[in-house]
Ligand SMILES: CC(=O)[C@@H](O)[C@H](O)COP(=O)(O)O
């Protein structure tokens with residue numbers, strides 16, 4: 329079954345809006361696991377506007393499931409942090425500085441040499457690697473050549489189109505995920521997944537290894553409660 333990794337960035341965004349330690353980000357990580365999540369994701373950015381580097385170090389101490397750190401490896405401070413913390417998985421995302429949120433995948437062809445080098449750095453440290461890509465065959469084929477263990481399919485496009493035409497929305501992802509699987513890549517997916525669009529994605533592509541979900545899950549937690557929200561998302565992943 330596809331695993332759920334809860335992205336707790338938005339707990340940190342709320343905390344940072346007032347200073348102090350409410351909500352407690354460390355507790356959010358502990359509770360995600362307690363409520364049934366298969367892992368915790370964080371996406372530190374150099375301005376630390378949400379998850380802070382020190383949060384990442386503390387979360388590592390309490391992780392009993394899988395820890396996934398996402399971010400831009402062009403920032404040396406990010407590379408240093410990941411090598412220090414040694415999560416289970418690092419997901420390389422080509423963010424630009426000050427970007428509101430991730431909005432594109434890697435061009436794995438133009439950045440091939442660079443990605444080969446970076447993937448080797450993390451794999452040599454025993455960390456599983458994933459790279460954030462758009463659902464394009466050329467980019468998937470380029471990803472294989474970098475030596476990465478997995479890709480993370482950037483699902484904003486799916487989420488946007490799902491509301492009008494689910495079948496059309498998922499088609500490009502199905503083709504990309506089929507090609508990725510045939511070349512031996514593991515497959516993650518994330519961005520803008522929610523309680524409406526998640527089930528159809530994993531029902532259509534049940535070989536997705538893991539989804540990371542933050543924004544919508546935390547919004548749902550405000551209305552439904554955190555435990556309930558995590559369990560509702562887990563239930564969407566059950567396609568047997
Ligand atoms: C790569 C990706 O899609 C997520 O990590 C997303 O960027 C979440 O980060 P924010 O919560 O900071 O938008």
Ligand SMILES: NCC(=O)COP(=O)(O)O
Nearest residue numbers: 335518519520540542543
């Ligand atoms: N990798 C995607 C992620 O961690 C969460 O994205 P979102 O659910 O906050 O859009």
